[in-house]
Amino acid sequence: MSDDEVDYELLDLLRKSLGLGPPDPSAPPETKVLENAQFIYDNSIDVALDMHHTKAAAISILAQMKEREYSTKSWSAHALHPKAKDESTVNFIFTMDLLNFSFWSEKNEEERFSVKYGDESKSWTGYWSLVASLQRALDEDIPITTPTFWTDEEKCTEEVLRHVFRSDTEEEIPLLAERLQCLREAGEILEQEFDSSVLVLIEDAKGSAAGLVNLLADRFPCFRDEAIFERKKVRLLKRAQIFVADLWAAFDGEEFGKFNDMDKITMFADYRVPQMLHSLGCISYSPVLEKRIRGYGIIEPGHPWELQIRGCSIWAVELLRREILKLESDAKVNAVLLDFFLYDLAKEREKNGDEVIPHHRTRSIWY
Numbered sequence: 001m002s003d004d005e006v007d008y009e010l011l012d013l014l015r016k017s018l019g020l021g022p023p024d025p026s027a028p029p030e031t032k033v034l035e036n037a038q039f040i041y042d043n044s045i046d047v048a049l050d051m052h053h054t055k056a057a058a059i060s061i062l063a064q065m066k067e068r069e070y071s072t073k074s075w076s077a078h079a080l081h082p083k084a085k086d087e088s089t090v091n092f093i094f095t096m097d098l099l100n101f102s103f104w105s106e107k108n109e110e111e112r113f114s115v116k117y118g119d120e121s122k123s124w125t126g127y128w129s130l131v132a133s134l135q136r137a138l139d140e141d142i143p144i145t146t147p148t149f150w151t152d153e154e155k156c157t158e159e160v161l162r163h164v165f166r167s168d169t170e171e172e173i174p175l176l177a178e179r180l181q182c183l184r185e186a187g188e189i190l191e192q193e194f195d196s197s198v199l200v201l202i203e204d205a206k207g208s209a210a211g212l213v214n215l216l217a218d219r220f221p222c223f224r225d226e227a228i229f230e231r232k233k234v235r236l237l238k239r240a241q242i243f244v245a246d247l248w249a250a251f252d253g254e255e256f257g258k259f260n261d262m263d264k265i266t267m268f269a270d271y272r273v274p275q276m277l278h279s280l281g282c283i284s285y286s287p288v289l290e291k292r293i294r295g296y297g298i299i300e301p302g303h304p305w306e307l308q309i310r311g312c313s314i315w316a317v318e319l320l321r322r323e324i325l326k327l328e329s330d331a332k333v334n335a336v337l338l339d340f341f342l343y344d345l346a347k348e349r350e351k352n353g354d355e356v357i358p359h360h361r362t363r364s365i366w367y
């Protein structure tokens with residue numbers, strides 16, 4: 001047994017020996033991400049939150065979200081996102097969020113990895129280069145969103161994946177080998193435990209968003225985004241959570257996107273939204289950390305600085321959400337819509353060439 005797998009029998013034995021009864025199956029599932037984020041915030045010395053800016057941001061963001069009628073429908077409005085309300089979109093989103101990490105480049109806009117796709121052969125970078133590559137592969141009849149394709153070592157080779165993610169510049173997609181490994185692993189686990197079906201995986205969560213996040217983190221090592229901070233295990237689970245959120249948004253909270261506890265999903269600790277939170281003044285960095293970020297220096301995965309940026313960003317969005325509900329108690333705003341809005345706002349500001357602090361540079365498969 002690999003040390004990744006959880007030995008549920010041993011766990012039960014341990015519970016009994018400690019006099020803890022079996023886990024109460026009726027208790028609603030919890031992901032522990034928000035509680036771990038607060039723990040990180042309470043123990044952070046290089047990242048701080050600012051309530052004055054958070055209150056000001058709440059006023060402006062609430063106004064902008066209402067003005068744009070920002071809702072789950074905004075997800076499908078993006079040109080490249082799939083529109084069909086069926087299993088093909090479920091599989092697309094699962095594939096996308098298996099691979100939804102680390103698009104940042106050290107190169108300039110002309111030389112960085114980018115994908116030409118769609119009308120006028122628009123060039124896509126970052127997250128959108130992933131979505132464009134998947135759409136292009138499907139147009140070329142490559143079954144890139146089919147789990148049984150991922151375990152077929154004859155058909156789904158590194159060369160095929162290199163073709164799927166071919167760039168219109170010299171730079172290839174970052175972490176190509178790791179992306180293939182994620183597909184292989186997920187395909188094998190889906191085959192062993194979920195009849196090679198993402199629908200079966202979703203059904204096993206019984207309508208709970210937190211349950212689905214926990215299922216992904218427990219069963220799929222490539223979704224197990226956690227680390228040790230101040231000698232305590234902290235769960236951040238960015239791609240597991242954004243998978244549930246993308247499903248919820250793509251299906252407008254119905255059918256395969258219907259969950260009874262979406263409020264248990266937090267902001268997704270990536271490298272783009274912290275940048276936006278910083279430019280809103282909601283978070284700030286110690287001089288030594290700010291110097292590293294503005295100097296485009298690498299921060300290793302699991303470094304205390306990285307965990308403080310990620311954990312404090314999750315907590316900052318929670319405080320932002322609470323301030324918005326103080327302004328309007330029935331506002332249709334949860335951490336997911338806030339997060340989506342902040343990401344889209346960051347991309348708009350980037351396109352407008354607005355001056356923002358660079359994002360932090362950590363290369364990993366987690367975000």
Ligand SMILES: Nc1nc2c(c(CN[C@H]3C=C[C@H](O)[C@@H]3O)cn2[C@@H]2O[C@H](COP(=O)(O)O)[C@@H](O)[C@H]2O)c(=O)[nH]1
Nearest residue numbers: 100101102103126127268270271272273339340343367
């Ligand atoms: N927290 C958060 N992180 C997000 C997204 C998205 C895209 N979500 C779409 C779906 C609904 C929304 O309306 C968006 O249109 C990508 N990312 C992350 O950002 C990074 C890519 O950045 P860049 O290289 O600049 O594209 C990378 O870690 C990627 O995983 C989000 O929404 N929230």
